[in-house]
Amino acid sequence: MMMELTTRHFRQQSASACRDSNLRAVLDHATRYFMGKRGAALEAFAGRDEHFARARSARLNALSRLPDLLEELERNATAAGVKVHWAADAAEARAIITGIAKAANVRVIVKGKSMVTEEIELNPALEAAGADVWETDLGEFIVQLAGEPPSHIIAPAIHKSRAEVAELFAEKLNLHGQSIPELTLLAREALREKFLCADMGITGANMAVAETGSVILVENEGNIRMSTTCPPVHVALMSLEKVAATMQDAADILRVLPRSATGQKMSSYVSVLTGPRKEGETDGAREMHLVILDNGRSEVLADPVLREALACFRCGACLNSCPVYQTIGGHAYGSVYSGPIGTLLSSLLLPQDLTRDLPFGCTLCGACARTCPLGINHPKLMLALRQRVANGRANPVSSAHSLLARHPLAYRLAVGVARTLDPNLHLLPRLPGMPGLSEFVDSRRPPELKKPFAARRRKTKREQKQ
Amino acid sequence: MSATQSRAAILDTLRKGLAAAPFFADAPPARPASISVGPDAWELLAGVLGPLEVRLRLARTPAEAAVHVADIARERQAATYTRWDAALNALNLPGGFDAALSSLERLEPGCCQNLARADLGFVLAHAALLESGSLAVVAAPGQHRSASLLPPASVVLVPRNALLPDVSHLPALLNRHRLPAGALPACLNLITGPSSTADIELVLVRGVHGPGTLDVIGLDWDV
Ligand code: SF4
Numbered sequence: 242m243m244m245e246l247t248t249r250h251f252r253q254q255s256a257s258a259c260r261d262s263n264l265r266a267v268l269d270h271a272t273r274y275f276m277g278k279r280g281a282a283l284e285a286f287a288g289r290d291e292h293f294a295r296a297r298s299a300r301l302n303a304l305s306r307l308p309d310l311l312e313e314l315e316r317n318a319t320a321a322g323v324k325v326h327w328a329a330d331a332a333e334a335r336a337i338i339t340g341i342a343k344a345a346n347v348r349v350i351v352k353g354k355s356m357v358t359e360e361i362e363l364n365p366a367l368e369a370a371g372a373d374v375w376e377t378d379l380g381e382f383i384v385q386l387a388g389e390p391p392s393h394i395i396a397p398a399i400h401k402s403r404a405e406v407a408e409l410f411a412e413k414l415n416l417h418g419q420s421i422p423e424l425t426l427l428a429r430e431a432l433r434e435k436f437l438c439a440d441m442g443i444t445g446a447n448m449a450v451a452e453t454g455s456v457i458l459v460e461n462e463g464n465i466r467m468s469t470t471c472p473p474v475h476v477a478l479m480s481l482e483k484v485a486a487t488m489q490d491a492a493d494i495l496r497v498l499p500r501s502a503t504g505q506k507m508s509s510y511v512s513v514l515t516g517p518r519k520e521g522e523t524d525g526a527r528e529m530h531l532v533i534l535d536n537g538r539s540e541v542l543a544d545p546v547l548r549e550a551l552a553c554f555r556c557g558a559c560l561n562s563c564p565v566y567q568t569i570g571g572h573a574y575g576s577v578y579s580g581p582i583g584t585l586l587s588s589l590l591l592p593q594d595l596t597r598d599l600p601f602g603c604t605l606c607g608a609c610a611r612t613c614p615l616g617i618n619h620p621k622l623m624l625a626l627r628q629r630v631a632n633g634r635a636n637p638v639s640s641a642h643s644l645l646a647r648h649p650l651a652y653r654l655a656v657g658v659a660r661t662l663d664p665n666l667h668l669l670p671r672l673p674g675m676p677g678l679s680e681f682v683d684s685r686r687p688p689e690l691k692k693p694f695a696a697r698r699r700k701t702k703r704e705q706k707q
Numbered sequence: 708m709s710a711t712q713s714r715a716a717i718l719d720t721l722r723k724g725l726a727a728a729p730f731f732a733d734a735p736p737a738r739p740a741s742i743s744v745g746p747d748a749w750e751l752l753a754g755v756l757g758p759l760e761v762r763l764r765l766a767r768t769p770a771e772a773a774v775h776v777a778d779i780a781r782e783r784q785a786a787t788y789t790r791w792d793a794a795l796n797a798l799n800l801p802g803g804f805d806a807a808l809s810s811l812e813r814l815e816p817g818c819c820q821n822l823a824r825a826d827l828g829f830v831l832a833h834a835a836l837l838e839s840g841s842l843a844v845v846a847a848p849g850q851h852r853s854a855s856l857l858p859p860a861s862v863v864l865v866p867r868n869a870l871l872p873d874v875s876h877l878p879a880l881l882n883r884h885r886l887p888a889g890a891l892p893a894c895l896n897l898i899t900g901p902s903s904t905a906d907i908e909l910v911l912v913r914g915v916h917g918p919g920t921l922d923v924i925g926l927d928w929d930v
Contacts, residue, residue, distance in 0.1 A: 329716060
């Protein structure tokens with residue numbers, strides 16, 4: 242199925258996703274599942290609103306002091322023995338990480354689930370440098386074997402059925418199983434081997450704490466613990482907005498993040514890593530690196546409205562609540578980040594001409610904003626982005642249309658002309674010398690322009706008389 | 708750009724951004740009161756561990772704890788085990804911690820490859836959070852991280868004085884474990900139930916990469 246998915250083709254990709262009834266069934270099940278779990282957990286969460294507000298405050302406080310906190314993080318992480326690197330963009334981050342791998346003579350790399358490593362397209366760079374790279378989160382492992390991108394922040398292989406996974410394991414690994422526990426066990430055994438021989442573990446970072454220099458990793462499977470416990474080198478890649486000022490702020494965030502993501506009171510494993518293993522310890526990485534990635538984020542901080550998107554801690558709840566995501570799924574967005582928050586992040590981080598359509602894939606229903614535990618107001622940001630797109634390249638036809646719509650007489654006149662000459666609006670988009678017209682008409686699907694009601698009534702009466 | 712140039716450029720852009728559009732975060736509301744750790748603490752812990760398929764066995768004496776250790780080893784059909792060292796020796800189980808496991812082979816900690824064939828791993832919790840059922844374990848010499856990770860069955864012993872309300876105690880907990888020179892421990896794990904995944908068709912499976920089972924022995928005395 243996989244053509245190259247890109248944000249540029251969001252419209253076409255959404256249209257074809259809408260026609261995929263299998264996908265719809267999977268999405269229906271998955272989004273309901275997550276919303277159900279989450280709803281039940283939040284129902285039973287005493288002091289929920291206060292906890293949400295504290296998590297929001299921790300995130301906004303971090304953004305409001307971001308440069309100072311990043312310097313503090315660097316100081317404290319360095320003091321704890323971590324090598325801290327700064328990457329302005331994806332290419333720099335790739336160069337830093339492949340450099341670490343080469344310097345350590347790395348052959349086998351195990352990776353924990355990390356959206357940011359997807360964002361910078363790290364795996365191909367590591368493979369080109371001669372390393373054998375294994376995604377170890379079960380869902381990521383499945384999509385890696387299938388050669389597909391992840392389709393959901395929390396459940397990357399949500400679009401794959403057990404039969405498809407069984408087929409994939411048989412074809413790519415020559416491992417045979419049918420039931421879901423069997424398939425899970427096969428993956429455990431195949432990846433256990435990799436963990437034990439890996440030379441390097443790469444993870445993202447859910448947070449890094451400025452006050453202590455600690456990296457915090459949250460997961461359910463144990464693959465991130467394996468990736469940071471067994472291989473001698475650990476590299477954590479963190480996008481720069483993920484910093485928390487204090488361990489107390491981090492704790493406030495941990496109170497909310499798992500509940501909002503999967504409805505768990507706490508994820509199965511939370512690792513607080515402060516530097517490489519200490520003397521006398523027998524496991525844990527001997528060498529720890531923290532790569533701080535910008536890749537367009539620092540620019541966003543100057544925008545008083547749009548920077549709110551940087552507060553997101555990727556719980557995924559807004560995806561599940563979004564009627565557009567529920568209909569088209571993650572792939573159609575053509576970016577690592579999907580759903581409401583994905584639309585915002587992609588629009589802010591990728592070149593504008595690639596993401597023009599994204600903010601229009603939104604009904605402005607506000608379900609996301611009501612769901613977000615951090616109170617991010619996605620629709621407001623969506624409108625700001627639409628405005629930015631319009632300012633960048635206003636469509637003259639849109640402007641003309643809005644002018645007409647404000648003048649009823651002129652509007653009726655224009656519709657009258659169109660009705661006479663081109664009632665189905667087939668010719669209009671093809672008129673030469675009218676840029677933007679076809680785009681305007683195509684995206685609207687106007688109904689056939691019928692004769693006015695009074696005229697049709699007169700006609701019917703005439704016919705009845707005859 | 709060189710690494711130092713990138714660092715300077717990033718910080719500069721951030722500072723300019725904040726100067727152009729100053730950012731003030733509202734002060735947060737007070738944190739809601741924590742649940743109190745009272746005489747019903749073990750019950751609360753058992754209640755929150757239950758849905759995670761974790762059984763809590765309470766021991767009132769070291770001798771009872773030793774019986775639980777032996778029972779679990781039998782139930783899990785373990786032939787080999789790995790365990791933390793001094794921290795578990797200090798529990799003074801009758802005849803020493805290993806006495807309850809005399810028919811099993813104890814694997815010495817080392818690299819992960821050494822421990823890959825351990826059936827059972829024993830560690831001590833430095834905290835157990837009543838709100839979430841999370842067990843905090845702090846790595847140190849003689850307290851290897853893989854003991855609660857590699858074996859398919861994991862056992863965590865929780866002393867009574869390790870019971871805490873919730874994760875808001877994390878900073879204090881880390882501070883308590885600072886090394887003599889003031890450094891934080893390199894690794895603290897919160898373990899909440901067995902390893903789990905729902906990545907295939909959202910069907911929950913326990914034990915994908917970490918332990919598939921978790922047993923907790925409550926030690927009803929202060930350690
Ligand atoms: S924006 Fe979406 S993913 Fe981010 S915190 Fe809010 S609900 Fe979660």
